[in-house]
Amino acid sequence: MFQGILFAALSALTSQAITPESPPATAPPALLLPAKTPLILAFADEVSSKTALKNGEIRFVVAEDLRIGDVLVIPKDTPAMGEVVHVQKSGFGGRGGELILAARYITYQDQRIALRSLKPLAGPYAGKNNSDAALAVSMIPYAGLVSLFITGGEIVIPAGTRALALITNDTQIPAVPESH
Numbered sequence: 001m002f003q004g005i006l007f008a009a010l011s012a013l014t015s016q017a018i019t020p021e022s023p024p025a026t027a028p029p030a031l032l033l034p035a036k037t038p039l040i041l042a043f044a045d046e047v048s049s050k051t052a053l054k055n056g057e058i059r060f061v062v063a064e065d066l067r068i069g070d071v072l073v074i075p076k077d078t079p080a081m082g083e084v085v086h087v088q089k090s091g092f093g094g095r096g097g098e099l100i101l102a103a104r105y106i107t108y109q110d111q112r113i114a115l116r117s118l119k120p121l122a123g124p125y126a127g128k129n130n131s132d133a134a135l136a137v138s139m140i141p142y143a144g145l146v147s148l149f150i151t152g153g154e155i156v157i158p159a160g161t162r163a164l165a166l167i168t169n170d171t172q173i174p175a176v177p178e179s180h
Helices: 002-017 131-138 144-149
Strands: 030-033 038-043 057-062 066-068 071-074 079-088 098-108 111-120 162-167 171-174
Touching (some): 057 098, 079 111
Antiparallel strands (some): 098 111
């Protein structure tokens, strides 16, 4: 009988001292965003060969939700950044402005997702090359001096212009449930 009372007392103490652990917090499932996944970006600001600076930052936003199947992976309006790789203002002799841009990364869920390339999906752009007109004028005797004053156009990419970029590497992204 004494053993029964002792066993009951130990059982009561043990059940109070040992509380069942709550299940470990599980990380949300991750999705694999494959390399070369296309992503549609929109220029957040106007970019011009007249005002852009080499290595300057360019702001973009994701223009359309990126989905894998029915799962929203990266929502529209997610910020993205790019860079001016090369810029040259228009010049004399009809030389047009030059502007080479690259997409660099998206910032999403405290994660930088590397991007590469940048291909505009629409035009027309304001820049045009007038070097043929300058060459034609310079062929006329005594009018060659005039060709120095013919300038090419600047390249202007309006805010909202869409462009295609690609995800650089396979990237794990935590799945986030959509709020309806």
